[in-house]
Amino acid sequence: MQTKDRYIQQFDETQEMALTTKNLHIYYGDFEAISEADLQIPRFKITALIGASGSGKSTFLRSLNRMNDNVADVKGEIWYRDLNLNSKEIDVYAMRRQIGMVFQRPNPFPKSIYENITFALERHGITDKKELAERVETSLKQAALWEEVKDKLNQSALALSGGQAQRLCIARAIALQPDILLLDEPASALDPISTAQLEETLVNLKQHYTIVIVTHNLPQAARISDYTAHFSQGKVIEFNNTKETFTDPKVKLTNDYISGDFG
Amino acid sequence: MNAKRYDKLATGLLYTIAGIVVLILLLLLGFIIIRGLPQLSWSFLTTPSRAFTAGGGIGIQLFNSIYLLILTMLISMPIALGASIYLNEYAKPGKVTSIIRTMIEILSSLPSVVVGLFGFLLFVVQFGLSFSILSGALALTVFNLPLLTRSIEDALKSISNDQRNGGLALGISKWETVTKIILPAAVPSIVSGLILSAGRVFGEAAALIYTAGQSAPALNFANWNPFDIDSPLNPMRPAETLAVHIWKINSEGIMPDSSAVSAGAAAVLIIVVLIFNLLARWIGRLLFKRLTAGS
Ligand SMILES: Nc1ncnc2c1ncn2[C@@H]1O[C@H](COP(=O)(O)OP(=O)(O)O)[C@@H](O)[C@H]1O
Numbered sequence A: 001m002q003t004k005d006r007y008i009q010q011f012d013e014t015q016e017m018a019l020t021t022k023n024l025h026i027y028y029g030d031f032e033a034i035s036e037a038d039l040q041i042p043r044f045k046i047t048a049l050i051g052a053s054g055s056g057k058s059t060f061l062r063s064l065n066r067m068n069d070n071v072a073d074v075k076g077e078i079w080y081r082d083l084n085l086n087s088k089e090i091d092v093y094a095m096r097r098q099i100g101m102v103f104q105r106p107n108p109f110p111k112s113i114y115e116n117i118t119f120a121l122e123r124h125g126i127t128d129k130k131e132l133a134e135r136v137e138t139s140l141k142q143a144a145l146w147e148e149v150k151d152k153l154n155q156s157a158l159a160l161s162g163g164q165a166q167r168l169c170i171a172r173a174i175a176l177q178p179d180i181l182l183l184d185e186p187a188s189a190l191d192p193i194s195t196a197q198l199e200e201t202l203v204n205l206k207q208h209y210t211i212v213i214v215t216h217n218l219p220q221a222a223r224i225s226d227y228t229a230h231f232s233q234g235k236v237i238e239f240n241n242t243k244e245t246f247t248d249p250k251v252k253l254t255n256d257y258i259s260g261d262f263g
Numbered sequence B: 001m002n003a004k005r006y007d008k009l010a011t012g013l014l015y016t017i018a019g020i021v022v023l024i025l026l027l028l029l030g031f032i033i034i035r036g037l038p039q040l041s042w043s044f045l046t047t048p049s050r051a052f053t054a055g056g057g058i059g060i061q062l063f064n065s066i067y068l069l070i071l072t073m074l075i076s077m078p079i080a081l082g083a084s085i086y087l088n089e090y091a092k093p094g095k096v097t098s099i100i101r102t103m104i105e106i107l108s109s110l111p112s113v114v115v116g117l118f119g120f121l122l123f124v125v126q127f128g129l130s131f132s133i134l135s136g137a138l139a140l141t142v143f144n145l146p147l148l149t150r151s152i153e154d155a156l157k158s159i160s161n162d163q164r165n166g167g168l169a170l171g172i173s174k175w176e177t178v179t180k181i182i183l184p185a186a187v188p189s190i191v192s193g194l195i196l197s198a199g200r201v202f203g204e205a206a207a208l209i210y211t212a213g214q215s216a217p218a219l220n221f222a223n224w225n226p227f228d229i230d231s232p233l234n235p236m237r238p239a240e241t242l243a244v245h246i247w248k249i250n251s252e253g254i255m256p257d258s259s260a261v262s263a264g265a266a267a268v269l270i271i272v273v274l275i276f277n278l279l280a281r282w283i284g285r286l287l288f289k290r291l292t293a294g295s
């Protein structure tokens, strides 16, 4: 039944939320890139953001941990626990420790694999050698990279393959033990095998983390996510659990998008 | 004419032009080195020059050039580093930034003679530093700063923004992202730029004639107290450099072997500059391997 212009699933009060956006408007100069994106992102779930190129997915995602500071003008509220992240008082550096981000192109630092992970930990005051070693091991295991790199932790991270490098970036982010992981098309630069490994990693991670992932790959969204938000021209026009979004979309544009009918 | 022939012709033309450039360079280097090489000997490189009799060396001038180079680099490196970090990482596009950039551009296009005269008026006369290593180093800093800033800025610019985002997304402050991620990643090309500009500074004459002076008083290489007048380290003594020496013997040298001394000195200058260039490539590559391979 595709009768609505807009369908946003509402949660009952028992569902715990990781992030809630309210009255969000995001501008690049005069251009309003996000005009209607009030979303509730449930905790310990994977939420996929889908939609055509330029519909505002990255803009929305980057605002969630304030990576748009100095780039875009973000109006509205972003609630994390009882904090409005989009306010002046927020210490963005401490906040980003809780809300990590992984980018489209793998961006390991030109340091060793080990240092890629310990670098941010040390900056955040964790200097105990034993604790650092433990965090490196745990995060690499969670990112499903440990077996491949455990014998070459001191080698350059630049020598890793694209898929390995991306998993290292995930390990680097989760070593900080954040609450939420934001990923912007993390598999778009990877081959199919690496992509499958990455997906498996993400599904395992959701026991401990809330994951928000932008993806162009619709089967991927269908495979790994619990909820799906469909962006179109700066608005979320459909938000529902993933199964229903893909089998019974409520909005015609969503149906067109997932069936590849852009006419 | 068909595309294939046209392509062949164009490629041929480009090869010829490139060949001519290489040929000119080789002729120049060959001429200077072949003429100068027979003059080179350990004593030529280490003994003081003589004004009226044959058999003088270039020892003091060589030392002066190196000392002046080190001082110049010590002064200009921190300033250029700060300026380029500010310009590339912090400055917001706008009036102020574009004015700064324009000024750097103008500064870098000033002829070195003009820089030398400016240095003479400001450092030598106004600041009362007289003809001295310090005056020379300050003038060379003015001469070197714009290009060094530019080359460090280019090195920083070549580091992908993904790296900056990566640092910020891990909750690392901007300053630490710049100093601990971006800067180390840029070190290889910064070092290359540094060495190349060292070559330029080493060969500079015009900026020094009226700042570091044209005389090379005798030095006592056993006295390393920088406050003594005959100490090599004294920054307040006049110091003719190798490049200035070449200019001077060619314009007013009256020693009987002046052309031989000049040829030898020119060869040394060229060889040192060449070594700087090769070193720049080699160290840059080595550092890149080192730094990216972890510790
Ligand atoms: N830095 C920017 N400056 C100006 N406009 C931007 C910038 N980034 C994105 N946009 C514009 O905002 C809109 C949304 O972009 P984006 O969020 O990247 O879309 P998506 O990730 O869904 O492809 C597009 O029209 C894009 O051109």
Ligand SMILES: [Mg+2]
Pocket: A057, A058, A059, A214
């Ligand atoms: Mg995007």
